[in-house]
Amino acid sequence: MSTPYPNAPASSAAPVSAVDYDGRPVLVEPWVQRLDGSVREAHVPPFVPPVTHGSLADLPFENAESAPGAVVLGRRQPDGRWADVTAADFAGQVLAAAKGLIAEGLVPGDRIAVMARTRYEWTLLDFAAWAAGLVTVPVYPTSSVFQTRWILHDSGARALVTETAAEAAAIGPELPHLPDLRHLWVMDKEHVTRLAEAGAQVPDGEVAVRRGMLGPDTLATLIYTSGTTGRPKGCALSHGNFFAEVDNAIELLYPVFKAQDEDPSVLLFLPMSHVFGRMVAIACVRARVRLGHAPSLAAEDLLPDLAVFRPTALLTIPYMLEKIYNSARAKAESGGRVAVFDRAATVAVRYGEALEARQTGTGGGPSRSLKTARTFYDPLVYRKIRAAMGGRVRYAICGGSPLGRRLAAFYAGAGIEIFEGYGLTETTAATTVTPPLKPRLGTVGWPLPGTRVRIAADGEILVAGDHVLRGYWDPQAGGVVPATRDGWLATGDIGELDDEGYLTITGRKKELLITAGGKSVAPAPLENWLRQHPLISQVMLVGDGRPYVSALITLDPDGVTHWRLMLGKHPVPPELLLGDPELEAILQRAVDEANKLVSRPESIRRFVVLPTDFTETAGHLTPSMKLRRDQIMRDFASEVEELYAVRGR
Numbered sequence: 001m002s003t004p005y006p007n008a009p010a011s012s013a014a015p016v017s018a019v020d021y022d023g024r025p026v027l028v029e030p031w032v033q034r035l036d037g038s039v040r041e042a043h044v045p046p047f048v049p050p051v052t053h054g055s056l057a058d059l060p061f062e063n064a065e066s067a068p069g070a071v072v073l074g075r076r077q078p079d080g081r082w083a084d085v086t087a088a089d090f091a092g093q094v095l096a097a098a099k100g101l102i103a104e105g106l107v108p109g110d111r112i113a114v115m116a117r118t119r120y121e122w123t124l125l126d127f128a129a130w131a132a133g134l135v136t137v138p139v140y141p142t143s144s145v146f147q148t149r150w151i152l153h154d155s156g157a158r159a160l161v162t163e164t165a166a167e168a169a170a171i172g173p174e175l176p177h178l179p180d181l182r183h184l185w186v187m188d189k190e191h192v193t194r195l196a197e198a199g200a201q202v203p204d205g206e207v208a209v210r211r212g213m214l215g216p217d218t219l220a221t222l223i224y225t226s227g228t229t230g231r232p233k234g235c236a237l238s239h240g241n242f243f244a245e246v247d248n249a250i251e252l253l254y255p256v257f258k259a260q261d262e263d264p265s266v267l268l269f270l271p272m273s274h275v276f277g278r279m280v281a282i283a284c285v286r287a288r289v290r291l292g293h294a295p296s297l298a299a300e301d302l303l304p305d306l307a308v309f310r311p312t313a314l315l316t317i318p319y320m321l322e323k324i325y326n327s328a329r330a331k332a333e334s335g336g337r338v339a340v341f342d343r344a345a346t347v348a349v350r351y352g353e354a355l356e357a358r359q360t361g362t363g364g365g366p367s368r369s370l371k372t373a374r375t376f377y378d379p380l381v382y383r384k385i386r387a388a389m390g391g392r393v394r395y396a397i398c399g400g401s402p403l404g405r406r407l408a409a410f411y412a413g414a415g416i417e418i419f420e421g422y423g424l425t426e427t428t429a430a431t432t433v434t435p436p437l438k439p440r441l442g443t444v445g446w447p448l449p450g451t452r453v454r455i456a457a458d459g460e461i462l463v464a465g466d467h468v469l470r471g472y473w474d475p476q477a478g479g480v481v482p483a484t485r486d487g488w489l490a491t492g493d494i495g496e497l498d499d500e501g502y503l504t505i506t507g508r509k510k511e512l513l514i515t516a517g518g519k520s521v522a523p524a525p526l527e528n529w530l531r532q533h534p535l536i537s538q539v540m541l542v543g544d545g546r547p548y549v550s551a552l553i554t555l556d557p558d559g560v561t562h563w564r565l566m567l568g569k570h571p572v573p574p575e576l577l578l579g580d581p582e583l584e585a586i587l588q589r590a591v592d593e594a595n596k597l598v599s600r601p602e603s604i605r606r607f608v609v610l611p612t613d614f615t616e617t618a619g620h621l622t623p624s625m626k627l628r629r630d631q632i633m634r635d636f637a638s639e640v641e642e643l644y645a646v647r648g649r
C-alpha cells in the first residue's frame with residue numbers, strides 16, 4: 001500500500017500510520033519533486049505525531065509505570081555473564097543517580113561530560129543527567145588532552161565523568177585552565193555508586209520537579225563533531241530532536257524494535273560518544289528493547305559478548321561487516337573450503353538481489369533452484385556467519401559510510417537484513433533509512449519519516465525536519481546559533497535522488513578532487529570498493545590539481561598474514577612487504593577491477609603502499625573511522641610527491 005502526495009507537504013504534516021487497521025506494515029512511499037528531468041526533492045511524512053510535552057528524562061519512569069517487570073537492559077557482570085535489568089530497576093537507578101547529581105550542587109542547564117567506552121553506566125548517566133535537568137556532553141575516550149580540554153572549556157562543563165583513573169589523571173594538569181569544572185568522577189572507582197549514596201537524602205519530588213521543567217525544546221546534549229578537518233563544533237540537540245528521530249525510526253524499522261516472534265535485543269558496541277550509538281540506545285529504551293553494551297571492538301572481547309548476549313539486531317558500520325566477511329572467507333581458505341565459500345557467496349548475493357527484486361516489483365523473487373542452493377549452503381557457510389554474531393542476529397542497522405550493493409546483498413542472502421542509513425550529528429543520526437518493505441541495495445534508502453531531502457544545484461544534500469539540530473553551541477554568542485537557512489541544513493555531502501526517492505551518496509563536497517584537466521572526481525566509490533579487498537585496510541585517493549588520480553593504500557595485517565600462510569610462507573609485518581612483486585600484482589589487479597566503475601579520467605593510474613596503517617591514534621582517522629585527509633596529506637607528503645615524480649601508468 002502506498003500513499004500519493006499531490007502537493008509537497010511540510011515536515012509537520014499530519015502523521016501517516018505505518019500499520020493498517022490489522023496491525024500489518026504499510027508501505028508509505030516518498031513524495032518526489034522533479035526539476036529539469038531529475039528528482040530534486042523527496043519527502044516522507046511523519047509516522048507519529050510530534051511530542052508536545054515532556055522529555056527523554058521521562059522514559060525510564062514511564063516504562064516502570066507501564067511495564068515494571070519488562071527487561072529493558074542487560075548489564076555485563078565481571079564474570080562475563082549478563083544480568084537482566086527490569087524497567088523498575090532501571091528507573092530506580094536513574095532516580096538515585098539523579099538525586100546524587102542534585103546533591104553535588106549541579107543545577108538545571110549545567111553541562112556534565114562523560115568520557116567512557118560503551119558501557120551500562122553511559123546510558124544510566126545519560127538518563128540520570130536528564131532527570132536532574134542537566135545537559136550531557138560526550139567525549140571520546142580516545143580524544144587527546146587538547147581535544148578534551150577544548151570540549152570541556154567550550155561547553156562550560158561543570159562535571160566530568162571518566163571511565164578510568166588514567167583518563168582522569170591525564171586531564172588533571174588542565175584543571176587550572178577549566179574554571180567551570182567543579183567535579184571529576186571515575187566510573188572504575190565506583191563513583192557512580194557513590195553518587196547514588198550521596199543523594200539518599202534528596203527527596204524524590206526534587207527530581208520530579210526538575211523533570212517537569214523540561215520540554216521538547218529543552219537542550220538535551222552537546223555533541224562535538226569529530227570533524228575531518230578543523231576544530232570540533234558543538235551540535236546542540238534537543239529532547240524534541242531525539243523524539244522526532246527515534247519515534248519515527250521505531251515505527252519504520254519495526255522488524256528491529258517491534259519483533260513479534262521473539263524478544264528483540266540489541267548489543268551496542270559502537271561508541272556512545274557518537275550520535276549513532278546514543279540514538280539507538282534511546283530508541284531501545286523508548287521501545288523497551290533489551291539493550292546491552294560492549295566496550296570493545298576487538299574480536300577476542302566482542303565475540304564472547306555476542307555469544308552470551310545473543311542479540312537479534314546489531315548497530316554497525318561497513319568496516320565491521322567487511323571484516324566479518326573477509327575473516328569468514330580466510331577461515332574457509334585455511335580449511336581448504338574456499339571454493340565452497342565463494343560459491344555460497346555467489347548464491348547469497350543472487351538470493352539477496354532476488355529478494356530485492358520481489359520487494360520492488362521488478363522480479364518474482366528467488367527461484368526454486370536458488371532456494372535449494374541457499375538451503376544447501378546455509379549450514380556450510382551462512383549459519384556459521386550468523387553464529388559468530390551470536391546466532392540470533394536477523395537485522396543490522398549500518399551507517400557511517402556506504403556499504404556497497406554486493407555486500408548488502410550477500411548479508412541479505414545469508415539471513416541478515418541490512419538497514420542502511422545516512423545521517424549526521426546535526427540530524428540526530430539517520431536522515432535516510434532503507435525501508436524494510438522495499439529495500440534498494442546500494443542506496444541509503446528513503447527519507448526518514450518526517451524528513452525532507454533536497455538536492456541543491458551543485459549536488460549538495462540539504463535536509464529539513466524536526467530531527468535537525470537547534471543550532472551550534474557558541475558561548476561567545478550567548479548560547480546556540482542557528483545552523484539552518486530557511487529551515488534547510490546544508491550537509492556538505494554530495495548525492496543523487498532516483499525516480500522513487502532513494503538517495504545515493506557520491507562523496508563529500510569538500511573532498512571532491514579536481515584534476516589538472518578539470519575533471520571532478522568523487523573519491524568515495526573507489527575507496528569503498530577497494531577497502532573490501534581482504535589485503536587492504538584503508539585507501540585514500542589523491543589528485544587534486546594533479547594530472548591524474550592516484551591512491552594511498554594501507555595493508556590489513558590479518559589479511560596479509562593469512563595470504564602469506566596460504567602461500568606457504570612465514571608471516572611477516574606488512575611494512576616488510578613494501579615493493580613485494582606478488583603483493584603489488586594482486587593490488588594492481590584490485591585497482592584495475594575498481595577502475596571499471598568509473599571513466600578513464602576518474603580512474604586510479606598509480607598507487608603506493610604505505611608502511612603504516614591509518615589509525616585514530618596517529619590522527620589519520622576520526623573515531624567513526626572517517627579519513628582525516630588533510631592530516632594524511634601532511635604526514636605522507638613525500639609519498640604523494642613520488643606518485644607524480646614520473647608519468648603514471
